[in-house]
Amino acid sequence: MSELTRLTAAELAAKIQAKEVSAVEVAQAHLDRIADVDPAVHAFLHVSTESALAQARAVDEDVAAGNVPASPLAGVPLALKDVVTMQGAPTTVGSKMLEGWQPPYDATITTKMLEAGIVILGKTNMDEFAMGSSTENSAYGPTHNPWDLNRIPGGSGGGSSAALAAFEAPLAIGTDTGGSIRQPAAVTGTVGVKPTYGGVSRYGLVAFSSSLDQAGPCARTVMDAALLHEVIGGHDPLDATSINETVPAVVQAVREGSLGDLRGLKIGVVKEFSGEGYEPGVMVSFNEAVEQLRALGAEIVEVSCPHFKYALSAYYLIAPSECSSNLARFDAMRYGIRVGDNGERSAEEVMSLTREAGFGAEVKRRIMIGTYALSSGYYDAYYGSAQKVRTLIKRDFEAAYEKVDVLVSPATPTTAFPIGERTDNPMAMYLADLCTIPASLAGHPAMSVPSKLSGIDGLPVGLQIMAPALQETRMYRVAAAYEVARNESDGGPLINRVPELEVAR
Amino acid sequence: MPTISRDEVAHLARLARLAVTEQELDKFAGQLDIILQSVAQVTEVAGEDVPPTSHAVPLTNVFREDVVRPGLTQQQALSGAPAAEDGRFRVPRILGEEQ
Amino acid sequence: MTAAAELMDYDEVIAKFDPVLGLEVHVELSTNTKMFCGCPVTFGGEPNTQVCPTCLGLPGALPVVNEIGVASAIRIGLALNCEIAEWCRFARKNYFYPDMPKNFQTSQYDEPIAFNGYLDVELEDGTVVRVDIERAHMEEDTGKSLHVGGATGRIHGAEHSLLDYNRAGVPLIEIVTKPITGTGSRAPEVARAYVTALRDLLRALDVSDVRMDQGSLRCDANVSLMLKDATEFGTRTETKNVNSLRSVERAVRFEMTRQAAVLESGGTIRQETRHFDESTGSTSSGRAKETSEDYRYFPEPDLVPIAPSREWVAELRQTLPEMPWVRRKRIQQEWNLSDLELRDLLNLGAVDVIAATVDAGASPAEARAWWVSNLAQEANTRGVELGDLPITPKQVAEVIKMVAEGTLTNKMARSVVEGVLTGEGEPADVVEKRGLKVVSDDSALIAAVDEALAANPDILDKIRSGKVQAAGKVVGDVMRATKGQANAKRVQELVLERANA
Known part of the structure; x- marks a missing residue:
């Protein structure tokens, strides 16, 4: 493996600007790594070799001309979740429904990244339409966790998290509706950030649940995530739910945090995120992380959020309801596959046959739940009530943030489970998002950073850090401080302990 | 107590335009029932006096100026179409009427 | 094909029944761009050339509300004496149809921007009827389908259809009346007068082309009958495709006589949509509405609420033209x-x-x-x-x-x-x-004037004795002689001038 693939995004960008290495060499090293390990990992659905190299060449020309770099990440490769549109490559959303579909437009974050000189290597695997917590729901086969190829890499953004942990890319984009950035980050020992809802444009993200979906940065270090956050964040007039404010100064917050001083900061431990369903290995790692935060000078306070226990229920009404409507457009008329058009059948029949053939079981199940929850007579009891539960959860958060600056919890109750273990039990699968969903419902920022490996199975555990809306800087500061302390006490970054993968050639 | 019958599943599938199989009807009836029973607890806590929340930061009046923006060419618009004819999307015959 | 409908004599209808009307008018706004995207709304473009990811419903695209669309809706509401909502939202109306790119229509449901208004409508004889307005709300138009194959080119018997989404997303305001009762024999006339008054109002507001022939103003007429002594409304039908003011009147009248005949023969009215046929002046049965549609409305999560400030509403009120x-x-x-x-x-x-x-x-x-x-x-x-x-x-x-x-x-x-x-x-x-230029070359005119005066010595005398109005005949002769190309005013001057010379 080329050493270039072991470097952080910040290091790569610096070397490219210093002309120690060219952006093309960096891109090629990662493309080679993908060729080597992706047959085993299956993080990518599509690799954009030519456009990636062309983007890298453009950065090299900029460097040669002595131009000011387009961004602090110019020339750094990135893996893009296949839910984000980019011209010149297919966007399938992990679904057979959109097999081969080439969008005629770029998502706003795609445009921002290309303008920043980021080199997009390709599109990563995901649970179909981002519905799932294991990437097993992809129509194109599961992605494997580089820590143990028999285990899931989390979901829905398992392709992006696995690409980072397999050193196929130093940066990735994820999208998080109920935990699809944070849970994969936790189980692969990487960093994943869900920004405040409205902090990053959703224009060009194939919608799952519009009031929850949020794209965010994924990386192997907190600083790299912050650098990417500043590239993709900010107001977008094409997204009416986008917040019209400047991007929080998260890079500066990471610099401050990495000084390792959290004195004066109050950190809340949510009482409800423990007990039944939480693996002992996860709780040990989490409690040790809390002690390290205390050692950094933070005051640790236990807080109670009594309504969090209703979060999962509310989520499993809101997300399916919105998805049943968002996915109605996949009807075989304008794009995507068409099934059963024999010249005799009506448009209505062809629609039904196509949707039956094009959607996988989990997507159909959620469309059915959502159709039920929105249908007349049930709206108030289901969708309406669930929106009220959001208010109760938001109030719990508000009460907690009157006492503390940030909240922490395990990012997910268990470590990566074996592929196939939960596929027949939707309720068990849904529990993977137990800790991540409350912040999603409130629209608050939250992230997962690696804590120590589970002492039980030796697999990664994620520490979730949550902050009030638009207060990403607090969260990054704590994450950066913790990352430094953790690495010092654990003999280096966790990611260095990913087992060597067998190389395909 | 089952809250959702096999017939109701079939009705939902028609509403959602899913040509589900007999086998799926049984499977979904069972799974939807479990899921809906477990999510039904939201009704327990959502009192009359609680207002709904839809977004993290409440925004209002987000408008766009009434100014033309470049869109897609006809070729781009039709690029993903399963079938096209005379600059239009070609679709199977439409049975029902406009609502 | 349904059998030709039996009709009851109109006077008999009125003697037995009271008609109840409900009118739904859709107005396409003449904004520059669509309701939720920046595509132009001009009529008659090449198919699928006025589209973008948003109005084509492409995966990932998002809507953003057109400010002028909202302002126009508020102005229409104010002109219709409506209350303007302090806070309202868009909702998704979910149903599958190929001309609707997202398979939901972004519309307003239980929170319309304008509600509770009225329009005073004057009939031909000067009678004023107040039509109560239930609501005026914002929504978007659908695309257009072209049905290919089959004998009629219509939807029935077509082999396949072709879709053009240029019109998809064009801003629409739907204006719905409350039930219009008590109009008796004048119901058809009231219906026509209401749509006429509404059209004049919308034209004065300069918010729409209001061309019924091009579909920028569309009317659906709900008609039901109730027996004279009944306390509840009868079952209604909704007649679509009423494309002219005259058709509004004819369609209502036809439905009254048709429904009366059905009821009289012991039948029941089916709740359904019906189509108006301009050529025969009759309506024909369309889609049944036996089971009420389940549109699964919910607030559009891609858009944020609209809360028009009272200042803005007052400002918009200032822009209302003289009614x-x-x-x-x-x-x-x-x-x-x-x-x-x-x-x-x-x-x-x-x-x-x-x-x-x-x-x-x-x-x-x-x-x-x-x-x-x-x-x-x-x-x-x-x-x-x-x-x-x-x-x-x-x-x-x-x-x-x-x-x-x-x-x-x-x-x-x-x-x-x-x-x-x-x-x-x-x-x-x-x-x-x-080449239409008045002959103002005096020399040519003078010749003609002199000639005409010479031919009318009696008139010349009259002019000379001060009877100036007598000059008219001479002026007329000159105009005839110059084939109307002369400036009559100048001819008049010259006649007086030459007569007194």
């Missing part, structure tokens, strides 16, 4: 019209165009003369409304001005108007192209 009925009253006084004269003008649909012509600088009498005689005939021949002729009040005023200035004779002026109507351009262009 057409107020203006009519004023005009009647200013133009000194009898009630009958005003009604004739109204029936011709001439008041607005005449007023606009006056606003453009013409005298009321001249403006009236042009529209009522000359142009009304033209409109009649073409079978269009006066306001839909391809000549604007401004152009008519220009022609009138040229006559007054003496650069055109009346005859030439008619030729100029004809040129404008046939698309030869602005009046000045037509004057140029057709």
